[in-house]
Amino acid sequence: MSIILKPWLLLISLSLCLSSLSISGAAGAQTAEEAQNGDRPEAMLIMDFSGSMWGAVNGAPKFEVLKDIIDRNFDEWSQSLNLGVLAYGHRRKGDCGDIELAFRPGEAQSRTMRNWMTSQIPVGKTPLGNSLVTASGYFNNKGQEANLIVLSDGIESCGVDPCQVIRDLQAKGAKMTAHVIGFDLNDRDANQIRCIADLTGGTYVGANRADQLVDVFRKAVETIAVKDDSAEKALRETLEKSLDALRETAEKLDAANQRAATALAGLAAADAEVASLKDELTTAQDELARLNSVVQKQDATIEELLAALKDCEAEVARLTAMLNDAGATITSQAAALDLANQENEQLRSDLENGNxxxxxxxxxxxxxxxxxxxxxxxxxxxxxxxxxxxxxxxxxxxxxxxxxxxxxxxxxxxxxxxxxxxxxxxxxxxxxxxxxxxxxxxxxxxxxxxxxxxxxxxxxxxxxxxxxxxxxxxxxxxxxxxxxxxxxxxxxxxxxxxxxxxxxxxxLPDEANPVVVPIELNEVLVLLAPGVEGELPDLQWTLRGTSEQSISSRNFGSGSRIPLPNVPGTYQLDLSLPGYQTAVTFENEPDNPSSRREALNIGRLKLELPNGQTGIFFATITDSEGTEVARRPIETVGTLYLQPGLYSIRSQMENSVDELEVQIYAGKETAVPMRF
Structure with a gap:
């Protein structure tokens, strides 16, 4: 009987010892984590700083609305989550590699977050797929599931399919849950990024106003926090059930040991063997402690190697960015040369037409x-x-x-x-x-x-x-x-x-009854939108009806008049500017002369060189559909009148090129300093 019980006693003792070490080690690690992060789950906020964030919501640029919401609510969110920040499109134009892990989870405080947000300006593209890879990699390298909150006002613009990115990461074993916020998206664009949430078990919610965006952020934070609490509760219940089973097993083992002890109470050899087993257990514990020390040293060495590897990766990224910048400079110079050639050809054509x-x-x-x-x-x-x-x-x-x-x-x-x-x-x-x-x-x-x-x-x-x-x-x-x-x-x-x-x-021969024919004024009075005054040197108007004429009017300002012919009938007045066209149909009644008022629904765009700089630069303006509405040389300051909407401006001065987007509002002047 003693020969049968000895292996079981050794196995049970070692199991209890290892369980004790594992539980105590986990408890120690949890205590350190709680001391640093307040026992909160980790999540990563992926923020869009692409150029389209200049668009307006509630009368203000979208990125300004986002800054205000984060500034007012970050402290509240931090009570539930250790929130990190990953941003893209905030440093360089046209660079699909402009992705930065600004804050790791738990690093950002309200003040540091406010200072960082204040310094950011949307200028770049939308590398949404690669941003998901970066955020997922951060958590997976730590052996954690990635909790992501993705905010974007547009779709992927760097040629990567974010939905396929999610599938590839999951195929490699990555675990993640992404809650996607579509900020001022139309239905077509929303459907293209909704799959990110669907594939990861997250939620997709659209927000078109500032108050909606606050509610959506709060729900995403609460969802992640509640999910973590549920997982912790389930783990605790599992551990309690395991402990109950272990206690029951221990009780059974105690009963068996008691029976064995009673049966072997008189055997001195059993006592000696038990003492020997104790010595062996002590030796095993010492060996286990030595192995743990070796493992800790190896872990430290691995951490050092990983840190060195990250430094190498950072250096490679820096060199790659330098190469990309050099390539972009060469491309912009080639584009500038092409633009100059096109302008010369246009000027030559205009001169020939003018002659x-x-x-x-x-x-x-x-x-x-x-x-x-x-x-x-x-x-x-x-x-x-x-x-x-x-x-x-x-x-x-x-x-x-x-x-x-x-x-x-x-x-x-x-x-x-x-x-x-x-x-x-x-x-x-x-x-x-x-x-x-x-x-x-x-x-x-x-x-x-x-x-x-x-x-x-x-x-x-x-x-x-x-x-x-x-x-x-x-x-x-x-x-x-x-x-x-x-x-x-x-x-x-x-x-x-x-x-x-x-x-x-x-x-005249009828001296007693001379005839006097009064002259009445029959005209169209063209006004600019309220709040916009000045001249319209590019206005073209064409009056079509019984007779037709087309006159190019220079220095055409607010309150200018277009006289009507002394012939009744239906007339159409076509008015056009670069980026603006309108047509007005009306009945001309010379017997009942009147002054018809037509207001142009336009805004004014002012392009100028900064800091007192003078010179000539070329500006090309396209609308939201990609149609070119104006291209002209501007000396120091230039003014254009456009219908309300979002426009892209590409300007060039010598070898410098600037690209940006601007929103034009009716009856308002939008001043844009060039960045050469």
Whole structure:
């Protein structure tokens, strides 16, 4: 019987000893961890600092909203979790390797977190897949399951499929749970990153406002904390059940030992053997202690080797970043050279087109000059004829005194017409010179008409022996009025004052009932959005309807007027700027003149060199769909008017290139300093 019990006693003693060492070692490790981290679970917050975080939520950039939420809530979250921070896109533009473990779990305090967040600016891309690899590696290297909170306002932009990354990590044995927060994402982009949560057993929640983002963060923190408490409770219950089973086994062993002790109480050899076993147990314990010491030394050596390996990896990463920066510099210089060549080609093309347009304009000016010269010759001929009539009228001045009062009244009406024509002329800045010439010729025509009427009256009532060629004078008058009408049509003079003048001239013989035709202003008043004032040198407008014309208006500012033709009908007014187009359809009623107001829903973008720097840089602006809306050289400061939306700006000055995104708001100016 003694031979059978000895191996069992040795096995039980060694098992109890090892169990005691394991439990005491685990308890010691847990005590140190609790002292450092407050017995809280660890989690990693992956934060998006890509360029799209400049977009607005609640009237402020998204990254500013995120900073404010973390600053106000980090202390509360830290009560439940030891929260680490991994960020991407916050240091370099266009670098898919811009990923940084800013704080390990438990390192960040509220003050250090606030200082770090304040210094970060979104500039880069969205390497979401590689960020998941980095965060998972941190936990898996420690033999822990990775608890991740992923915040992103966009999808992967570095050519890596984050869903496949999760599958590959799980195939290698990595354990993780990712709770994904889609910050201001549309449904299409949300579906592309939802798989991160689905594959890891986490949750996906979208947040489009600041208050929603606070609630989503709080739920993610609580979910991780509750999960850890549940796991700890389950482990505790398992340990308690194991201890109960061990106690029951120990009780059974104690009973067996008691029976064995009773049976072997009289055997001195059994006592000696027990003493020998005790000695062997002591020797085994000493050997175990020695082995534990050796293992500890080996662990320390392994830690040193791992630290050296991390230093080597950091040096390799630094050299890789230097190579990437050098490659990016070469690429940007090549792009700058291509852009300069494109600008030169565009300028050469614009110069050639400008020369062709100038030739056409010179030809039109020559034609118009010839028409005006012909009209001037006709007017000179009629002036000579009227001068002869004047000499005849001078001989009969005593007979015309009764007519003076009537003529003075008609002169007053003509003066009113002249004043109306002057007002109309001031509203049409493009045809000021032509209007003045037509005004002078109209005055001369009216004076000749009055003299002709006087001649007719004298010949009819006083029987002069010098007959007046009435038909010739009427023909000259009609020819002159027809010439003025042609000039009016060619010059596009919209208010049609010559037809009004002709109506008044035809009514002059009826001295008792002179006709006065008022000139009413029918126009479209173009206004800028509230809060935006200034000039619009790039505005193009086209009026389409019964007649069509297209005029490029320079220095077109808030409150500028577009006169309407004196022809009724349905009209369409097209207004366009780089990055903005609108069309307005309306009924033109000359009999009911009005001033129609149209406000342009635009904002102003101001690009300028910083710190008093001067020079010329080239700016290319594209909208959110990737369509180029403007490209131009700017000297020190430039202003563009754009419709509201998100735009990408790429500017180049010599060998320096700057790229950024900016949000344009209606009625507001957005000033952007270049970073050369």
């Amino acid at each position: 062709g347009t100038l030739s056409e304009q010179n030809s039109k000016i020559n034609d118009l000059t010839q028409e005006l010269a012909d009209a001037r010759a006709a007017a000179d001929a009629q002036a000579a004829a009227l001068e002869a009539a004047k000499r005849k009228n001078d001989q009969l001045s005593s007979k015309l005194e009764d007519r003076d009062a009537t003529i003075e009244g008609q002169d007053a009406k003509i003066d009113d017409l002249n004043q109306n024509l002057t007002d109309a002329k001031s509203s049409n800045a493009l045809l000021t010179d032509e209007s003045e010439r037509l005004q002078a010729r109209l005055d001369e025509a009216l004076r000749n008409r009055q003299l002709t009427v006087s001649s007719l009256d004298f010949g009819a009532f006083h029987g002069t022996n010098e007959p007046v060629d009435i038909a010739a004078l009427v023909a000259e008058r009609d020819s002159y009025l027809a010439t003025l009408q042609v000039l009016r049509q060619n010059l596009g003079f919209i208010l049609d004052p010559l037809s009004q003048a002709q109506s008044i001239a035809n009514s």
